Amino acid sequence: MEERYDFKTIEEKWRRRWQEADLYASHEEPGREKKYVLVMFPYPSGPAHIGHVANYNLGDVLARYLRRKGVNVLHPMGWDGFGLPAENAAIRSGVHPARYTWDNIALLKEGLQRLGYSYDWDRELATCAPDYYRWTQWLFLRFYEKGLAYKALARANWCPSCRTVLANEQVINGHCERCETLVVQKALSQWFLRITAYAERLLADMDRLPGWPEGVLTMQRNWIGRSEGCEVVFHVKETGQEMPIFTTRPDTLWGVTFFLLAPEHPLADELTRGTPYEKDLQTFRERLRGVSDIDRIAMEAEKDGIFTGAHAVNPVNGEEVPIWTANFVLMEYGTGAVMAVPAHDQRDFEFARKYGLPIRVVIQPPGGELDQEEMTEAYVEPGSMVNSARFDGTGSEAGKLEAVPDYLEERGWGRRTVNYRLRDWLISRQRYWGVPIPIVNCEKCGTVAVPDSDLPVLLPEGVRFEFEGPSPLERSDEFRYTTCPGCGGPAERETDTMDTFVDSSWYYIRYASPNDDREAFDPEAVRYWLPVDQYIGGIEHAIMHLLYSRFFTKVLMDLGLVEFDEPFTNLLCQGMVVMGGAKMSKSKGNIITPDQFFEAYGADTLRLFILFLGPPEADKEWSESGIDGAHRFLHRVWRLVDRYLSILTLKTQPVLEDSEMLKRLAFLTHSTIKKVSEDIERFAFNTAIAAIMEYTNGLYKAIEDSPDAFNTFEGHDALRSLVLLLAPFAPFITEELWEELGGEFSVHQQPWPEYDAELARAERITMVVQVNGKVRERIEVDSGIPSEEMERVALDSARIRKLLEGKDVSKVIVVPGKLVNIVIR
RNA sequence: GCCCGGGUGGUGGAACCGGUAGACACAAGGGACUUAAAAUCCCUCGGGUUAUCCCGUGCGGGUUCGACUCCCGCCCCGGGCACCA
Numbered sequence: 001m002e003e004r005y006d007f008k009t010i011e012e013k014w015r016r017r018w019q020e021a022d023l024y025a026s027h028e029e030p031g032r033e034k035k036y037v038l039v040m041f042p043y044p045s046g047p048a049h050i051g052h053v054a055n056y057n058l059g060d061v062l063a064r065y066l067r068r069k070g071v072n073v074l075h076p077m078g079w080d081g082f083g084l085p086a087e088n089a090a091i092r093s094g095v096h097p098a099r100y101t102w103d104n105i106a107l108l109k110e111g112l113q114r115l116g117y118s119y120d121w122d123r124e125l126a127t128c129a130p131d132y133y134r135w136t137q138w139l140f141l142r143f144y145e146k147g148l149a150y151k152a153l154a155r156a157n158w159c160p161s162c163r164t165v166l167a168n169e170q171v172i173n174g175h176c177e178r179c180e181t182l183v184v185q186k187a188l189s190q191w192f193l194r195i196t197a198y199a200e201r202l203l204a205d206m207d208r209l210p211g212w213p214e215g216v217l218t219m220q221r222n223w224i225g226r227s228e229g230c231e232v233v234f235h236v237k238e239t240g241q242e243m244p245i246f247t248t249r250p251d252t253l254w255g256v257t258f259f260l261l262a263p264e265h266p267l268a269d270e271l272t273r274g275t276p277y278e279k280d281l282q283t284f285r286e287r288l289r290g291v292s293d294i295d296r297i298a299m300e301a302e303k304d305g306i307f308t309g310a311h312a313v314n315p316v317n318g319e320e321v322p323i324w325t326a327n328f329v330l331m332e333y334g335t336g337a338v339m340a341v342p343a344h345d346q347r348d349f350e351f352a353r354k355y356g357l358p359i360r361v362v363i364q365p366p367g368g369e370l371d372q373e374e375m376t377e378a379y380v381e382p383g384s385m386v387n388s389a390r391f392d393g394t395g396s397e398a399g400k401l402e403a404v405p406d407y408l409e410e411r412g413w414g415r416r417t418v419n420y421r422l423r424d425w426l427i428s429r430q431r432y433w434g435v436p437i438p439i440v441n442c443e444k445c446g447t448v449a450v451p452d453s454d455l456p457v458l459l460p461e462g463v464r465f466e467f468e469g470p471s472p473l474e475r476s477d478e479f480r481y482t483t484c485p486g487c488g489g490p491a492e493r494e495t496d497t498m499d500t501f502v503d504s505s506w507y508y509i510r511y512a513s514p515n516d517d518r519e520a521f522d523p524e525a526v527r528y529w530l531p532v533d534q535y536i537g538g539i540e541h542a543i544m545h546l547l548y549s550r551f552f553t554k555v556l557m558d559l560g561l562v563e564f565d566e567p568f569t570n571l572l573c574q575g576m577v578v579m580g581g582a583k584m585s586k587s588k589g590n591i592i593t594p595d596q597f598f599e600a601y602g603a604d605t606l607r608l609f610i611l612f613l614g615p616p617e618a619d620k621e622w623s624e625s626g627i628d629g630a631h632r633f634l635h636r637v638w639r640l641v642d643r644y645l646s647i648l649t650l651k652t653q654p655v656l657e658d659s660e661m662l663k664r665l666a667f668l669t670h671s672t673i674k675k676v677s678e679d680i681e682r683f684a685f686n687t688a689i690a691a692i693m694e695y696t697n698g699l700y701k702a703i704e705d706s707p708d709a710f711n712t713f714e715g716h717d718a719l720r721s722l723v724l725l726l727a728p729f730a731p732f733i734t735e736e737l738w739e740e741l742g743g744e745f746s747v748h749q750q751p752w753p754e755y756d757a758e759l760a761r762a763e764r765i766t767m768v769v770q771v772n773g774k775v776r777e778r779i780e781v782d783s784g785i786p787s788e789e790m791e792r793v794a795l796d797s798a799r800i801r802k803l804l805e806g807k808d809v810s811k812v813i814v815v816p817g818k819l820v821n822i823v824i825r
Numbered sequence: 826g827c828c829c830g831g832g833u834g835g836u837g838g839a840a841c842c843g844g845u846a847g848a849c850a851c852a853a854g855g856g857a858c859u860u861a862a863a864a865u866c867c868c869u870c871g872g873g874u875u876a877u878c879c880c881g882u883g884c885g886g887g888u889u890c891g892a893c894u895c896c897c898g899c900c901c902c903g904g905g906c907a908c909c910a
Contacts, residue, residue: 040910042910043909043910045910080910083909083910084908084909084910085909085910156908157908165908166908167908167909168907168908168909169908169909169910170908170909171908213830215829215830216829218828218829219828219829219830219905222827222828222829223828223905223906223907292906293906293907294826294827294906295826297826297827298826298827299826299827300826301826332907422907423907425907426907426908428908429908430908431908499908500908500909500910501910504910538904538910539829539830539903539904539905540904540905540910541905541910542829542830542904542905543828543829543905543906543907544905544906544907544910545910573830575830575831575903575904576903576904578903583903583904585909585910612837612838612849612850613837613838614837614838615838617830617831618830618831618838619830619831619902619903619904620837621837623836623837623851625836625837625851625852626836626837626850626851626852627851628851629849629850629851630850632850633850635864635865639865678841679841682841684841686837686838686839686849687838687839687841687848687849689849689850690838690839690848690849690850691848691849693849693850694848694849697849766845767845768844768845770844770845770890770891772890772891773844773889773890773891773892774891775845776877777877778845799877802877803877810890811890812890813844813890813891815844818844818845819844819845819891821844821890821891822890823890823891
């Protein structure tokens with residue numbers, strides 16, 4: 001064999017051979033065990049970067065390992081093709097978004113192919129291709145038919161100078177990223193998907209996701225934000241209008257001293273219209289224009305509000321309290337109105353103190369005597385109800401859960417209800433580079449769905465991209481003006497496109513039959529491959545993408561289109577590769593590409609190095625120091641195989657009597673197989689590689705000590721195992737070495753090595769002896785040593801005996817096979 | 826601000842269920858080989874006036890025979906917060 005490890009030639013050679021052999025094609029084989037291994041597809045923002053490599057390494061190692069275990073593996077790749085950056089590029093440099101995107105896809109694909117990932121490229125898909133988004137539109141129409149897609153007014157970021165809608169990302173400190181004009185909130189009629197209808201199921205079904213990280217489930221639970229409470233109907237004194245509020249604390253109803261509306265609440269306009277307060281409201285809204293919701297509801301944010309001049313009537317006691325608007329009340333949560341109980345809610349308390357509004361204590365802490373004048377903060381803990389008419393003396397918990405809700409329901413003043421923090425999913429984007437919403441607006445027929453047979457509604461190509469003004473679709477007469485599918489009269493197309501999260505909410509299903517042009521997916525293929533057994537992706541997707549995908553899956557099941565209601569059985573959230581403390585991304589301008597490493601080190605080294613950097617879940621600060629180590633290791637493996645092969649050609653007689661060495665070899669081999677297999681199963685790829693390095697070091701020692709011992713079954717087994725174990729991590733070099741060892745093509749189709757538990761067990765172990773928890777002695781003993789024997793050996797050791805002189809042994813703790821701790825006084 | 830993670834040598838990390846802190850590497854230093862360099866191989870490598878001792882896993886407490894690991898309170902860093910994906 002070649003003396004030097006020439007990675008360039010090797011990698012080229014095998015990349016071609018694998019392609020010719022179509023090594024990673026996947027097919028349904030009913031009855032055979034399958035695993036669907038999926039890594040979140042990338043947004044093609046440019047060439048591959050180190051963050052991609054870190055991602056896709058994980059899925060590839062797992063897919064390769066599972067195939068070798070005899071499993072039928074689906075491991076596809078595709079492109080999340082729609083998105084804002086393509087459109088920004090079009091505006092800035094005149095490149096058409098399609099061109100920009102497809103060019104980037106080509107670049108990214110080339111990078112991934114050089115890394116030797118084992119994708120079934122026949123299943124490649126792109127969400128921006130008409131043969132994909134046709135089915136996104138088709139699915140939208142199914143949602144629409146079910147009443148799960150609807151139009152409503154919603155606020156959007158609006159730059160008055162550019163006369164265009166801005167994404168949150170384009171709003172910097174409340175100002176337009178381009179022209180620095182103060183961004184305002186403008187109400188637009190927009191499309192929503194009714195995810196709130198699935199809130200309860202999305203919440204409850206998380207109990208059936210034991211394969212998900214607890215942190216992600218917690219984030220999703222908090223995001224859905226279920227709270228039980230009551231809806232209570234207040235009235236406007238002046239007009240008699242009903243103003244329902246949601247509260248989780250009905251037990252504090254008697255402590256209401258004012259009433260709050262969200263500043264955007266239409267009722268605030270109505271109540272102040274034509275009054276001296278009308279101007280105050282406008283000034284107040286002006287003040288809040290550039291302030292995000294996050295800053296408005298921050299606990300530490302200054303409370304701000306104005307009086308509307310009107311009053312609310314509290315149903316439980318008939319009291320009339322002033323109606324204010326406040327910055328911390330959001331239109332999007334609950335009913336956009338709240339009852340204010342300053343004595344028992346911190347924000348209400350701060351508001352009351354600031355504006356001199358009354359505070360009334362209605363919950364007394366156990367044994368305490370709260371005084372509304374003296375209080376410095378709200379009392380939010382349970383206690384005993386006071387100043388609450390017939391409920392005086394009732395425990396607040398009982399009052400909250402039973403007594404008061406019962407009372408409200410009896411009187412018809414309110415009812416028990418459940419409120420969610422989760423809001424419906426706004427999918428409208430006033431942009432070009434997305435899936436057109438397949439709806440036509442007709443003056444006669446109203447909102448009309450585009451018939452399935454007319455799909456896809458294609459994006460027009462000859463459009464102009466401008467810095468300001470309405471979106472290219474709105475400006476495109478060709479796109480916009482059409483005929484009504486219902487009456488055949490003139491009509492206008494919906495010009496909004498969909499949020500790209502819609503595209504990525506079902507792509508994992510499309511992979512089952514990506515080239516199907518008759519349906520969104522083939523039920524047979526879906527039945528075999530889905531759900532995804534192992535989903536892998538960045539922690540930054542913990543909530544939105546994963547929640548939207550779960551929602552989609554449930555709707556598809558209800559539509560009878562799929563037979564499962566959770567898309568991802570197991571989830572691995574890996575950390576991010578960060579640089580300079582921020583995640584690596586093109587928009588941050590801090591990307592490192594693999595290209596620069598291919599020349600000097602090769603793909604195997606880069607794969608190995610990045611996997612060796614740390615555990616998948618941890619964030620990794622990028623630094624290339626250490627890549628030499630990975631490269632050196634591959635050279636070492638190469639030379640070891642070379643050395644071994646030269647021993648074989650010497651045709652030495654195997655030294656069968658050197659049984660100690662053979663036993664040592666067998667132990668090394670089998671304990672390493674065990675360790676590497678277990679580590680891969682728990683995604684500890686970094687320690688799996690460390691184990692292979694230790695193994696290599698051990699084999700080097702052995703081959704120095706007794707080269708002849710390698711011309712034996714144990715020797716052959718050791719070298720073959722080394723290559724077989726390393727193959728999922730470094731696919732190119734191992735394929736070459738496998739060939740050198742006389743193995744059959746391909747190493748990636750060889751069964752994963754099995755270990756013999758007996759051979760993998762160490763014969764001698766180091767037992768630790770502690771005195772009062774401090775290590776005082778280490779003694780080598782047989783691994784099967786009984787506990788009583790461990791204790792005896794420990795107490796017998798000279799050093800321990802000396803330490804125990806004149807002391808009382810009060811206790812001896814023995815951890816079998818590990819340590820003995822002697823407790824003395 | 827709220828929710829979710831994380832913090833271990835000069836560096837990346839290991840320690841899997843409460844039981845030997847620092848595996849495996851990188852960097853650094855010393856040595857061998859070489860005319861020389863590269864490559865390779867060997868040795869040292871948390872700190873402490875150099876060891877059978879003491880200290881040490883962000884900081885302060887606690888539980889335990891024993892804590893990087895569990896509990897309480899802080900500090901710092903990262904992610905998400907609904908139009909970046």
